[in-house]
Amino acid sequence: MTRPDTAPVRPGEELPLPALREALRGRVEGDVDQLTVEQFPGGFSNLTYLVRLGEGADAREYVLRRAPLGPVAAKAHDMPREYRLLERVHPVLPVAPEPVLLVEDTSVLGAPFYLMERRRGTVVRTKLPPEYAALPDAPRQLSEALADTLADLHAVDIDAAGLRDLGKPEGFNARQVEGWAGRWRRARTDDLPPPEELHDEDVIAWLLAHTPAESAHTLVHNDFKLDNLMLDPQDPAQVVALLDWEMTTVGDPLVDLGLTLTYWTMPEQPGREVSHVGANAPGFLSREDFLARYVARSGRDVSKVAWYEVLGHFKLAVIVQQIYARYRAGQTKDPRFAPLGQQAAWLIGEAWRRIQAAQDGVAQDGAAQP
Structure with missing residues (x-):
């Protein structure tokens, strides 16, 4: 079941769950054998997903970010750079989320990606919620x-x-x-x-x-x-x-x-x-x-x-x-x-x-x- 701020993954933007599961195994907290993925619907650039490991009170949630599909401009959508930036910014500006894991092996999702902590709150777009x-x-x-x-x-x-x-x-x-x-x-x-x-x-x-x-x-x-x-x-x-x-x-x-x-x-x-x-x-x-x-x-x-x-x-x-x-x-x-x-x-x-x-x-x- 999707959460209120997420949606099912859009057609064509699905993630290869077996490959993702093995890439995360032993590297993040949570039960990777109970991995589920939903998608955050906002935004027009990078693809952003909610990764949930496990069920119930022990489940861990992360936000996964990767570049959009298809050709992208040189130096754009650089996930390793973004991850390393957050490593330095988060300690001095706490509103920046904490990065958790960088995966540069493109064989997993077809492009580098990273996980960061999930924070919960309200995002205001075109009207007051x-x-x-x-x-x-x-x-x-x-x-x-x-x-x-x-x-x-x-x-x-x-x-x-x-x-x-x-x-x-x-x-x-x-x-x-x-x-x-x-x-x-x-x-x-x-x-x-x-x-x-x-x-x-x-x-x-x-x-x-x-x-x-x-x-x-x-x-x-x-x-x-x-x-x-x-x-x-x-x-x-x-x-x-x-x-x-x-x-x-x-x-x-x-x-x-x-x-x-x-x-x-x-x-x-x-x-x-x-x-x-x-x-x-x-x-x-x-x-x-x-x-x-x-x-x-x-x-x-x-x-x-x-x-x-x-x-x-x-x-x-x-x-x-x-x-x-x-x-x-x-x-x-x-x-x-x-x-x-x-x-x-x-x-x-x-x-x-x-x-x-x-x-x-x-x-x-x-x-x-x-």
Whole structure:
């Protein structure tokens, strides 16, 4: 029987249970002879499963993560890197789950994978769950928890934790634009509007022309958003876990802030369920209040945040377009991916509108910064 937050494994994404059972035997706690697997239904990237060993009170549960099926971009979905990152982050930032076992032998599942501890809590996606609906202050509390956790992530001492070697922070912002521009061009499909209509090349040119120097060098989660937090079901102010560390590196913390604001301010998108959480929903922190909360906790200068928000929209467009390109090429059959091309185009349009708004602001008040 599946648990409330899991589902049966999707067709085509089943795991070879005999091989998995033998790979885990003697290496983790729990009865591997009573192994069962369910799937966590959220997310569009790595495949994430609930592995249960045994039954009853003595059963042990783990979360298994592996790369998506089919061809993936070079250096993407690197499970060994993610496992080793969590080994170092968990002791200094307890909201990061503890990794348990890394299996790099690709003969087991067809790709490296790892197990981490399972934490239990509430994940908020597009609407408040029933356990929060009766709490009138829940929207504000979880908004503040999101801003505070982002600031705490950026406060980790990367040198003391031995994390500086995760990336090359010098020149990080320029490499971000160049790297994501290359990924966009490789993933662009012929059913998108031409560049003169979509303005994707105009967005890239603007980002390159206005790239700021890094505001600081910190951990950067690179996919920090509300539904990557797990919250206490009885107390939405308490964070149980921060999930999905696959793209974490060291760079400019405001790159995280820009992407978080991209998610936080997003209204309805083509092909997606209307969101009833975030800056556009009653009771949640507005964009301005979210920024103020982050600044109060972190002490950071966010005067150039418009550039980081444009980058956030562009990065998210690239991510969903990469998934859509795999779907269109027949490398994955998941029907959830069918509208992602529309979403990518919408996000590029939002980035272009923000650029125009920033340029209008410069024209009106003479400000030198985007």
